[in-house]
Amino acid sequence: TLSDHDKELIVKVWKKISPKAAQIGGDALARLVVVFPQTKIYFSHFADLSPSSPQIKAHGAKVLGAIGEAVRGIDNVSVSLSKLSELHAYNLRVDPVNFKLLAHTLLVSLSATLGAEFTPEIHLAWDKFLAVIAAVLSEKYR
Ligand code: ZNH
Numbered sequence: 003t004l005s006d007h008d009k010e011l012i013v014k015v016w017k018k019i020s021p022k023a024a025q026i027g028g029d030a031l032a033r034l035v036v037v038f039p040q041t042k043i044y045f046s047h048f049a050d051l052s053p054s055s056p057q058i059k060a061h062g063a064k065v066l067g068a069i070g071e072a073v074r075g076i077d078n079v080s081v082s083l084s085k086l087s088e089l090h091a092y093n094l095r096v097d098p099v100n101f102k103l104l105a106h107t108l109l110v111s112l113s114a115t116l117g118a119e120f121t122p123e124i125h126l127a128w129d130k131f132l133a134v135i136a137a138v139l140s141e142k143y144r
Contacts, residue, residue: 004130009076011127016073019115023070026111027062033107041100065104072135080138091142098143101136108132 004012019026032053035042048057068086075082090096112128113120 008127008130011124012131015124023066024063026115027066028059030108030111031058031062034104038103041103044096079134083138087139087142090139098140101139105132
């Protein structure tokens with residue numbers, strides 16, 4: 003679970019990157035389908051899955067929007083993302099292994115954005131936070 007210090011680091015980084023959130027989300031999603039091509043099946047209804055695809059960019063922006071909500075409700079992520087948890091479990095049926103793959107590409111995109119400011123400590127806090135989000139998005143599966 004997240005320590006108070008982790009939460010502080012997450013909020014601090016979010017304040018810094020939120021103006022670029024859509025861009026970071028687009029980059030993370032573009033990386034996801036290139037680096038882990040098995041994830042493409044979930045987006046097969048998109049006309050274009052290339053890194054410059056407007057649909058990939060728009061979807062990445064939505065994902066980061068939800069992460070922003072999770073940051074705002076960081077003391078109870080399960081409540082902050084409950085609607086999305088239902089959507090992923092009942093409608094989208096995304097295999098939960100994919101949440102780890104997206105967390106990985108998101109960390110890469112954060113690192114590329116923050117450069118040297120992406121310290122090991124911030125890396126750790128965000129890795130834990132993305133694992134909390136993944137757990138929430140998978141908790142309704144059975
Ligand atoms: Zn998801 C959708 C978030 C992961 C797949 N998503 C979605 C949305 C959001 C999200 C916000 C929108 C909703 C509405 O519209 O209502 N996700 C998210 C997050 C995460 C995720 C936060 C983590 C972190 N997903 C994911 C993964 C996958 C997915 C991993 C796979 C691979 N999603 C998805 C899909 C969809 C979604 C497919 C639908 C899309 C369309 O548009 O169609």
